[in-house]
Amino acid sequence: MAEHEITRDVVIVGAGAAGTTAANELRRAGLSVAVLEARDRVGGRLWTDEIEGAMLELGGQWVSPDQDALKETIAELGLETFDRYREGDSVYVGPDGAVHRFTGEMFPVSAETEAVIAEITERLDAMVAEIDPDRPWEHPNAAEWDSITWDAWLRRQTDDDEAVRNLAFATGSAMLTKPTHAFSLLQSLLMAASAGSYSNLVDADFILDKRVVGGLQQVPQLLAERLGDDVFLNQPVRTLEWSDQGVVAHADGMTVRATHAILAHAPVLYDRISFVPPLPRRQHQLHQHLSMGFVIKVHAVYDRPFWREQGLSGTAFSPYELSHEAYDNTNHGDERGTLVGFVSDQNADDLFTLSAEERKERILESLSHYYGPEAKNPVVYYESDWGSEEWTRGAYAASFDMGGLHRYGADLRTAVGPIHFACSDMAGAGYQHVDGAIRMGRLAASQILEKAGAEVAEA
Numbered sequence: 001m002a003e004h005e006i007t008r009d010v011v012i013v014g015a016g017a018a019g020t021t022a023a024n025e026l027r028r029a030g031l032s033v034a035v036l037e038a039r040d041r042v043g044g045r046l047w048t049d050e051i052e053g054a055m056l057e058l059g060g061q062w063v064s065p066d067q068d069a070l071k072e073t074i075a076e077l078g079l080e081t082f083d084r085y086r087e088g089d090s091v092y093v094g095p096d097g098a099v100h101r102f103t104g105e106m107f108p109v110s111a112e113t114e115a116v117i118a119e120i121t122e123r124l125d126a127m128v129a130e131i132d133p134d135r136p137w138e139h140p141n142a143a144e145w146d147s148i149t150w151d152a153w154l155r156r157q158t159d160d161d162e163a164v165r166n167l168a169f170a171t172g173s174a175m176l177t178k179p180t181h182a183f184s185l186l187q188s189l190l191m192a193a194s195a196g197s198y199s200n201l202v203d204a205d206f207i208l209d210k211r212v213v214g215g216l217q218q219v220p221q222l223l224a225e226r227l228g229d230d231v232f233l234n235q236p237v238r239t240l241e242w243s244d245q246g247v248v249a250h251a252d253g254m255t256v257r258a259t260h261a262i263l264a265h266a267p268v269l270y271d272r273i274s275f276v277p278p279l280p281r282r283q284h285q286l287h288q289h290l291s292m293g294f295v296i297k298v299h300a301v302y303d304r305p306f307w308r309e310q311g312l313s314g315t316a317f318s319p320y321e322l323s324h325e326a327y328d329n330t331n332h333g334d335e336r337g338t339l340v341g342f343v344s345d346q347n348a349d350d351l352f353t354l355s356a357e358e359r360k361e362r363i364l365e366s367l368s369h370y371y372g373p374e375a376k377n378p379v380v381y382y383e384s385d386w387g388s389e390e391w392t393r394g395a396y397a398a399s400f401d402m403g404g405l406h407r408y409g410a411d412l413r414t415a416v417g418p419i420h421f422a423c424s425d426m427a428g429a430g431y432q433h434v435d436g437a438i439r440m441g442r443l444a445a446s447q448i449l450e451k452a453g454a455e456v457a458e459a
């Protein structure tokens, strides 16, 4: 029996960027809300924490120039941004393990490989330009593009393995964080379309442009602050009763009766809730075709940003390295230097079969290939393990399996009676990013306001 029961116009499940945005939009329009959050903190996949005296962004952090919804929110909340450090040479490690320094957009590969990469990039940009990120399933070739894996399509274009690996990893290890044989060409094109183009997605200066001073978690935190007592922590929603009359959400310590609900969390977590009556078969099916990617985000903090002394920007990548990409992630105004690296999909699986000590050794060894032996001796070291977080279960976000996007995508954001869905993992523009979470929070709120307006007009 629940400890207490409250009544609101809208109950929102999840206090991440999507849920806190939706709640504020609804409140501004005069509706009452309750936000129920399973964790003991607000923010979901945004988590700025202090680890052994170092402020680290354990989850999302970067803001890119096309992310208007996020940029508007940051400005409206009075937060400041700063640029990622990018002066000096970048580093690329080739197939033979040779370390190459370079500047500019193109990394050092043979002239033939460079020409292949340029030609396929042009082709991809043209395909992406034809796709509406909000409706990729409407493209005339959607069914065909959803039936071939990203890896297989690339290998049909060229037999240059280095070109394929470099083209593949932009949407594979670096974004969807799944093996490139596990998702379709269409899913890959959506990922690129959500950032405007394939070229934008591979441009670190674009996609990893700015950070928020003090951390990106402040976005949902400040949005939640405005909601005051209407945000309830440690309240995992276990059961959702629903009918045309409304919903009753049962959490661990309370019950909320409302006219509408928004499920504002990763779609892989819908089946943690018992729906009474069950959701329609279409949702039962479509939810089973979505799964989380998996990436370990690693922070290594040093007494100083030693790589800058060597003229390195910190930007480094290689499809042949355990940490396939790494960057200077030094905090605003911090004298210490911080590197961030990423280990994705099967490499991440393999690492978690090792002891913590062996993992650390392997990851720092990989970073040392980019930055030299000093990288092996950080003063603070931390691995974000979102795979073991009960209320997320992976990173960065969810994507469809082969064929799923074309088959089910159109229903991802479709409300079921009084139940609406909002999360970065179902966005078009800003897909898998905070920008997309905010856009989806706004969309779900506007759908509810439209319904509420229609109900008032009818009455």
Ligand code: FDA
Residues within 6 Å of the ligand: 013, 014, 015, 016, 017, 018, 019, 036, 037, 038, 039, 042, 043, 044, 045, 046, 058, 059, 060, 061, 062, 063, 235, 236, 237, 238, 264, 265, 266, 269, 272, 273, 297, 384, 386, 391, 392, 394, 395, 396, 397, 422, 423, 424, 425, 432, 433, 434, 435, 437
């Ligand atoms: P999110 O998952 O954040 O929030 C959902 C909330 O619902 C959670 O708080 C959860 O606890 C809660 N919940 C779940 N089930 C519940 C239940 N039954 N009852 C109650 N509460 C429940 N993005 C970006 O823009 N730039 C970046 O640099 C990065 N980098 C990055 C790195 C890492 C390591 C991660 C994990 C993610 C990123 N991202 C990112 C992605 C970005 O963080 C992500 O897309 C959004 O924060 C997702 O916000 P949502 O509100 O949609 O879901």
